[in-house]
Amino acid sequence: MSFAETQLKNLQTPALVLDEAKMMRNIQRLAKQVDGLGVSLRPHLKTVKSTEISRRLLTDGSGPATVSTLIEAEVFAEAGVKDIIYAVGITPQKLDRVAAIRSKGCDLAVVLDSVAQAHAVADASARLGLAIPALIELDCDGHRSGVVPGDPVLLEIGRVLHDGASELRGVLTHAGESYEIQGRHGHEIFTEQERDAAVQSANALQDAGMPCPVVSVGSTPTAHSARKLDGVTEVRAGVYAFFDLVQAGIGVCDLDDIALSVLTTVLGHQHQKGWIIVDSGWMALSQDRGTANQRIDQGYGVVCDEAGQMIPDLIVIKANQEHGIIARRPGSEGKLPALPLGTRLRILPNHACAMAAQFTEYNVIPADHEADLCVWPRFGGW
Amino acid sequence: MSFAETQLKNLQTPALVLDEAKMMRNIQRLAKQVDGLGVSLRPHLKTVKSTEISRRLLTDGSGPATVSTLIEAEVFAEAGVKDIIYAVGITPQKLDRVAAIRSKGCDLAVVLDSVAQAHAVADASARLGLAIPALIELDCDGHRSGVVPGDPVLLEIGRVLHDGASELRGVLTHAGESYEIQGRHGHEIFTEQERDAAVQSANALQDAGMPCPVVSVGSTPTAHSARKLDGVTEVRAGVYAFFDLVQAGIGVCDLDDIALSVLTTVLGHQHQKGWIIVDSGWMALSQDRGTANQRIDQGYGVVCDEAGQMIPDLIVIKANQEHGIIARRPGSEGKLPALPLGTRLRILPNHACAMAAQFTEYNVIPADHEADLCVWPRFGGW
Numbered sequence: 001m002s003f004a005e006t007q008l009k010n011l012q013t014p015a016l017v018l019d020e021a022k023m024m025r026n027i028q029r030l031a032k033q034v035d036g037l038g039v040s041l042r043p044h045l046k047t048v049k050s051t052e053i054s055r056r057l058l059t060d061g062s063g064p065a066t067v068s069t070l071i072e073a074e075v076f077a078e079a080g081v082k083d084i085i086y087a088v089g090i091t092p093q094k095l096d097r098v099a100a101i102r103s104k105g106c107d108l109a110v111v112l113d114s115v116a117q118a119h120a121v122a123d124a125s126a127r128l129g130l131a132i133p134a135l136i137e138l139d140c141d142g143h144r145s146g147v148v149p150g151d152p153v154l155l156e157i158g159r160v161l162h163d164g165a166s167e168l169r170g171v172l173t174h175a176g177e178s179y180e181i182q183g184r185h186g187h188e189i190f191t192e193q194e195r196d197a198a199v200q201s202a203n204a205l206q207d208a209g210m211p212c213p214v215v216s217v218g219s220t221p222t223a224h225s226a227r228k229l230d231g232v233t234e235v236r237a238g239v240y241a242f243f244d245l246v247q248a249g250i251g252v253c254d255l256d257d258i259a260l261s262v263l264t265t266v267l268g269h270q271h272q273k274g275w276i277i278v279d280s281g282w283m284a285l286s287q288d289r290g291t292a293n294q295r296i297d298q299g300y301g302v303v304c305d306e307a308g309q310m311i312p313d314l315i316v317i318k319a320n321q322e323h324g325i326i327a328r329r330p331g332s333e334g335k336l337p338a339l340p341l342g343t344r345l346r347i348l349p350n351h352a353c354a355m356a357a358q359f360t361e362y363n364v365i366p367a368d369h370e371a372d373l374c375v376w377p378r379f380g381g382w
Numbered sequence: 383m384s385f386a387e388t389q390l391k392n393l394q395t396p397a398l399v400l401d402e403a404k405m406m407r408n409i410q411r412l413a414k415q416v417d418g419l420g421v422s423l424r425p426h427l428k429t430v431k432s433t434e435i436s437r438r439l440l441t442d443g444s445g446p447a448t449v450s451t452l453i454e455a456e457v458f459a460e461a462g463v464k465d466i467i468y469a470v471g472i473t474p475q476k477l478d479r480v481a482a483i484r485s486k487g488c489d490l491a492v493v494l495d496s497v498a499q500a501h502a503v504a505d506a507s508a509r510l511g512l513a514i515p516a517l518i519e520l521d522c523d524g525h526r527s528g529v530v531p532g533d534p535v536l537l538e539i540g541r542v543l544h545d546g547a548s549e550l551r552g553v554l555t556h557a558g559e560s561y562e563i564q565g566r567h568g569h570e571i572f573t574e575q576e577r578d579a580a581v582q583s584a585n586a587l588q589d590a591g592m593p594c595p596v597v598s599v600g601s602t603p604t605a606h607s608a609r610k611l612d613g614v615t616e617v618r619a620g621v622y623a624f625f626d627l628v629q630a631g632i633g634v635c636d637l638d639d640i641a642l643s644v645l646t647t648v649l650g651h652q653h654q655k656g657w658i659i660v661d662s663g664w665m666a667l668s669q670d671r672g673t674a675n676q677r678i679d680q681g682y683g684v685v686c687d688e689a690g691q692m693i694p695d696l697i698v699i700k701a702n703q704e705h706g707i708i709a710r711r712p713g714s715e716g717k718l719p720a721l722p723l724g725t726r727l728r729i730l731p732n733h734a735c736a737m738a739a740q741f742t743e744y745n746v747i748p749a750d751h752e753a754d755l756c757v758w759p760r761f762g763g764w
Contacts, residue, residue: 012452012475014764046703068704070394088704089649091661092724093394113650116723144705145650145659176702267471268495268527277527279473283739284764287669320558321428321735322450322470323526341498342474353703357665358739360763381742382396382666 001307004365004373008306008344011373013265014284016359017346018376019308021367022259023241027057030223030240037229042066042085042216044238047353050362051079052376057241066236069382070097077106084108085216087172087236089137089145090117095124098132109133109169109214113146118157122164133169134161135214136205140197141190143176149197158210170214171201174236178221182250182295187225194222199231221252242352245298246290255302255310260355261346263306263363264324266339274336275317276326278345282319285347286354300324301347308346311337316347383689386747386755390688391726393755395647396666398741399728400758401690403749404641405623409439412605412622419611424448424467424598426620429735432744433461434758439623448618451764452479459488466490467598469554469618471519471527472499477506480514491515491551491596495528500539504546515551516543517596518587522579523572525558531579540592552596553583556618560603564632564677569607576604581613603634624734627680628672637684637692642737643728645688645745646706648721656718658708660727664701667729668736682706683729690728693719698729 008017034041043057046068054076055061063083067073073084074097082105086098090110101108112118112134125132136157139146147154161168178190194217202212217229218236226235242260243253264280282300291298300316303326313332318325324347328336339345349355356362362376390399416423425439428450436458437443445465449455455466456479464487468480472492483490494500494516507514518539521528529536543550560572576599584594599611600618608617624642625635646662664682673680682698685708695714700707706729710718721727731737738744744758 012479012764013473088661089659091395091647091649093647097394114723117650120723139652144702144707145652265473265475267473268499270521270527277471279470282670282736287671287736288664289669320526325526341496341502354664354669382394 002365002369004371005307007373008263008363011263011363013263013344014280015263015363016356016361017261017263018362018364019259020364022257024056024367026241026243026253026257026259030237033224033226034235037226037235039229039232040064040234042234042236043241044068044087044236045072045076047238047356048241049356049380050376050378051075053241054079054081064234066238070094070101071379071381073101073106073108075379077101077104077108082106085111085135085172087111089113090121090134092120092124095120095132099124099128099130102130102132107133109135111135111137111172112157113137115153115156115160118160118164118166122160122166125165131165131167133167135170135172135216136201138171138173138197138201140173140193141175141177143174146173147201149200154201154204155208158205158208162210168205168210168212170212170216171198171205172214172216173197175219175222178219179246179250181221184225184251187221187252188227191222191226194218195229195232202231220247221250224252239352242356244349244352245302246294246351249291249294249296249298255348258348260352261304261308261348262301262355264345264347266341266343266345268341274327276336276339278324278326279322280324280347281322283321284358285316285319285324285349286351286358287319288349288351288354290350298350301349304346304348306344306346384747384751386753387689389755390645390745393645393745395645395726396662397645397745398738398743399643399645400744400746401641402746404639405435406438406749408623408625408635408639408641412619415606415608416617419608419617421611421614422446422616424616424618425623426450426469426618427454427458429620429738430623431738431762432758432760433457435623436461436463446616448620452476452483453761453763455483455488455490457761459483459486459490464488467493467517467554469493469556471495472503472516474502474506477502477514481506481510481512484512484514489515491517493517493519493554494539495519497535497538497542500542500548504542504548507547513547513549515549517552517554517598518583520553520555520579520583522555522575523557523559525556528555529583531582536583536586537590540587540590544592550587550592550594552594552598553580553587554598555579557601557604560601561628561632563603566607566633569603569634570609573604573608576600577611577614584613602629603632606634621734624738626731626734627684628676628733631673631676631678631680637730640730642734643686643690643730644737646727646729648723648725648727650723656709658718658721660706660708661704662706662729663704665703666740667698667701667706667731668733668740669701670731670733670736672732680732683731686728686730688726688728
C-alpha cells in the first residue's frame with residue numbers, strides 16, 4: 001500500500017479516487033498503439049474534465065484534443081490547448097461562443113451533418129469575419145448522428161462549407177455501437193467500418209474537388225483493436241484513460257486496469273437479506289448500468305477493499321440517492337465477508353465518464369508511492 | 383406565455399428550468415394536506431438543494447427539515463434552518479461534522495438502526511461533551527435500512543442511546559417501496575404500514591420507560607394519501623415540490639404539475655429513422671429510468687415545446703453523454719412534428735432529484751408573469 005493509500009482513511013465519503021499509476025499505464029498503452037499506426041491521437045477530454053489530467057493525456061499539453069461541451073473547449077483553451085474538435089453537432093445558437101474561443105488563439109473546429117448546419121456555420125463565419133472550420137460527421141454504424149456513407153448530401157454539405165466563408169476541415173466518425181460488442185474480433189469489424197466510412201467519404205469530397213485534410217475516427221474499443229488505418233489521419237478515444245467495467249466486460253481492458261473508484265463507508269446491514277449498506281448511492285456512483293446486458297452484470301459497481309483489491313463476487317445490487325446496497329452477485333456461492341460499521345470500501349464504475357461527473361474533485365493516489373494523496377479539481381456544466 | 387418564458391431563448395442549452403408557479407402550487411397542496419392531519423411537515427431538501435427554494439418550502443425558513451448529506455445540513459444551517467434530521471444512517475467518521483453543525487446552534491439529529499451505531503453516537507457525545515440526538519430507523523416495507531418492527535434490538539438500541547451521553551429523539555421510517563405502486567389505494571396501504579411501524583415502535587420504547595418524542599414517517603406518495611396519522615408527530619416528503627414523471631405515473635400528480643425541465647436545442651435529424659437529435663444527453667437529463675417499469679415508459683423524458691406544452695407521444699428514447707434522441711413513443715401513430723435545427727424544447731424528468739443534480743443552477747420562470755427570468759444557485763457534493 002502506498003503512503004497516499006493510507007491517507008484515504010482521512011477522507012469524508014463518498015469520495016472519488018483516482019489511481020495515477022494505473023491511469024498513466026492506460027495512457028501509455030494507447031499512445032503506443034496509435035503511434036504504431038502512424039496516425040495522431042486526439043484524446044477526448046469529456047471523460048476527465050481536468051487540466052491536471054489533460055496535461056498527462058496530451059503530448060505537450062497543447063493538443064490535439066476532442067471535447068463534448070463548449071465549457072470544456074473554454075477551460076482547455078484557457079489552459080493552453082491549441083487544437084480542439086467540439087464533437088457534438090453544432091447548433092446555430094452556439095456559434096458565437098465558438099468564435100470567441102477561436103479568436104483567443106485556439107483552433108476550435110465544429111462537427112455537423114446537415115446542409116442547414118453548414119449554412120449556419122458559413123453564415124456565422126461571414127457575419128463574424130472569421131472562418132469557422134467544420135468536419136462532416138458520418139454515421140458508420142447507425143449509432144446516432146451523421147451522414148450515411150454514400151449519401152450525396154455529403155457533397156452538398158461540403159460545397160456549402162467550402163464555397164462559403166467557413167472552412168471544410170474534414171470528416172469524422174465514431175463507432176458508438178462497438179461498446180455493445182464483446183471481443184477483439186468484433187471491435188476489428190467496427191474499426192474497419194469506421195475507417196471505410198471515413199476514407200470513402202474523404203475520397204468523395206476530394207474527387208469533387210474539395211479539400212479533406214482531417215480524416216478522424218475512433219472510440220476506445222476500435223482504437224485499441226486497430227491494426228492498420230490507411231487513409232485515416234487521427235484517432236479519438238476518451239474513456240481509455242480511466243477504463244471501467246463496461247470496457248472490461250467487452251474485453252478492452254482488465255478489471256485491474258480500472259483507475260477510478262468511489263471510496264465509501266459501511267453504514268449498516270440487513271443481515272437476514274445478506275445486504276451491506278454503504279453511503280454511496282446513485283448520487284455518487286451514477287445510475288449508469290452499462291453492464292446490465294453484458295455477460296456479467298456488475299450491478300452499480302464491483303466492490304473492492306480500501307486498498308483497491310477486489311472482493312470476489314461482491315457488487316452493488318441496488319442504489320438509492322445516497323444509499324448503496326452491496327450483496328453477493330446473484331448465483332454466486334460463499335459467505336458474505338464481515339464488513340462492520342465504518343469499514344471503507346471502493347466501488348469500480350460501470351462507466352467512468354458517468355461516475356466522474358458526479359464529483360467536483362479527484363482524490364489522487366500519486367504514482368510515486370511515497371507521495372501524499374492530492375486533490376485535482378474537476379469541472380462540469382456546459 | 384410569461385415575460386420570463388420569452389427570455390428562455392437567450393439561454394445556452396442544456397439548461398435547467400423551474401416553473402415557480404407550479405412549484406408553489408405543489409408546495410401549498412402538501413402543506414394543506416398535512417395541516418389537515420394535525421401533524422407537522424418536515425420537507426426533505428435533498429431534491430432542491432437551494433436556499434431560495436428552502437425558504438419557500440419551510441414555513442418561516444427555519445425548519446423543520448430533512449437532509450440526505452452533511453453538506454446540505456451545513457448549507458441550510460448556515461442559511462438559518464434550526465431543526466434538521468440527517469436521514470441517512472450515520473457512520474462514526476461523520477460524527478465530528480455533526481457535532482460542529484450542532485455547536486453552531488442547529489438542532490441536527492442523526493438516524494441509525496444498529497447497536498454499533500448507537501454506541502458510536504453515545505461515545506462521540508461523551509467525548510465531545512454534547513448530546514447528539516438520534517432517531518431509530520425502522521424498516522416498514524423491506525425497502526432498505528431499518529429495524530424490522532417487533533425486533534427486540536429496537537429496545538437495545540434505545541437503551542444505549544438513552545443511557546449514554548446521547549439523546550434518544552424518536553423513530554423514523556420511509557416507505558420507499560410506495561414509489562413502485564400505482565394509485566391512491568396502494569399508497570394508503572403503505573401509509574398505514576409506515577404509521578403502524580412507527581407507532582408500534584414508539585409505544586415499545588415508551589412501554590420500556592424510554593422517551594420517543596418524535597414519530598416521523600413519510601414519502602411523497604404516502605404523505606399525499608394519508609387520511610389519519612394517529613400517533614405520528616411529523617411527515618417527511620421531498621420530490622413533491624417539483625414532481626416528476628415517476629410521481630405522475632403512479633398517480634400522485636398530473637403531468638402538468640411537473641415544475642422542472644431541461645431546456646434543449648435540436649441539433650440534427652435522422653429522418654429515415656424518425657429521430658430528432660438534441661443537445662441534452664444523460665449528462666443533462668440524468669440516467670434515471672424510473673418509468674421503465676411503469677404502465678407508460680417515458681424513456682429519458684417527455685418532450686414539451688419551449689413554452690412547456692407537451693408534444694403528444696414524443697419522448698427521449700435514447701441518451702448518450704451529450705446527445706438525446708427524440709422519437710415517437712413506440713406503438714404510437716402519427717407524423718413526427720417538424721422540429722428544425724435550432725428548435726428549443728423542454729424535457730420533463732423521470733426523477734426530479736436526479737435531473738436537478740446534473741446542474742448548478744435553476745433558471746426560474748417567476749410566478750409573477752411580468753418578472754424577468756432569474757437564476758437560483760444549486761449546490762451538490764457531500
